[in-house]
Amino acid sequence: SISLNCSGFHGPAEWRVIKKLGLNSTQWETSTRTLYIKPAFKSHSGEYWCEKEDGEKSSTVNITITSGDVILEIPAFPVMEGDNIALGCKKKTIPSSLAADFYKDGHYLETGYVGKITIPNISKSNEGLYKCIFTESQGKSPESWLTVGGE
Numbered sequence: 001s002i003s004l005n006c007s008g009f010h011g012p013a014e015w016r017v018i019k020k021l022g023l024n025s026t027q028w029e030t031s032t033r034t035l036y037i038k039p040a041f042k043s044h045s046g047e048y049w050c051e052k053e054d055g056e057k058s059s060t061v062n063i064t065i066t067s068g069d070v071i072l073e074i075p076a077f078p079v080m081e082g083d084n085i086a087l088g089c090k091k092k093t094i095p096s097s098l099a100a101d102f103y104k105d106g107h108y109l110e111t112g113y114v115g116k117i118t119i120p121n122i123s124k125s126n127e128g129l130y131k132c133i134f135t136e137s138q139g140k141s142p143e144s145w146l147t148v149g150g151e
Ligand SMILES: *[C@@H]1O[C@H](CO)[C@@H](O)[C@H](O)[C@H]1NC(C)=O
Pocket: 003, 005, 006, 007, 008, 034
């Protein structure tokens, strides 16, 4: 289960959670500031943000829901230039610290010998689609987008 909370906004105005459906189409998910998704299915994957009546918007988050066994742990929120970020490759069903290869935009990046890597000193060039593949057991994660900078 996941919850999306429009926090950090002040005043009595109504905030609602919006989901992007297509290029120009969005869907109003809830009229309150918290959206609960329980249980989560693949179809809940997508880009979400908070929006006020007057059109003011938060930055967006990308949520990827998979029915597979392998999960890439990656920040869902935009990260700032200069940050160090950790990526992890996990199996849903068993705790693991197996070696995993990490890829960015389809290109091999680095092997994490205990399923984790750190990307130091983030810059705009680190933005892109990441995935991980367990070296021994084949399982691979879906791709997730990393955003640098925010809006
Ligand atoms: C959402 O965030 C607000 C403000 O930070 C907090 O008061 C509230 O308890 C949160 N709600 C949930 C369901 O996490």
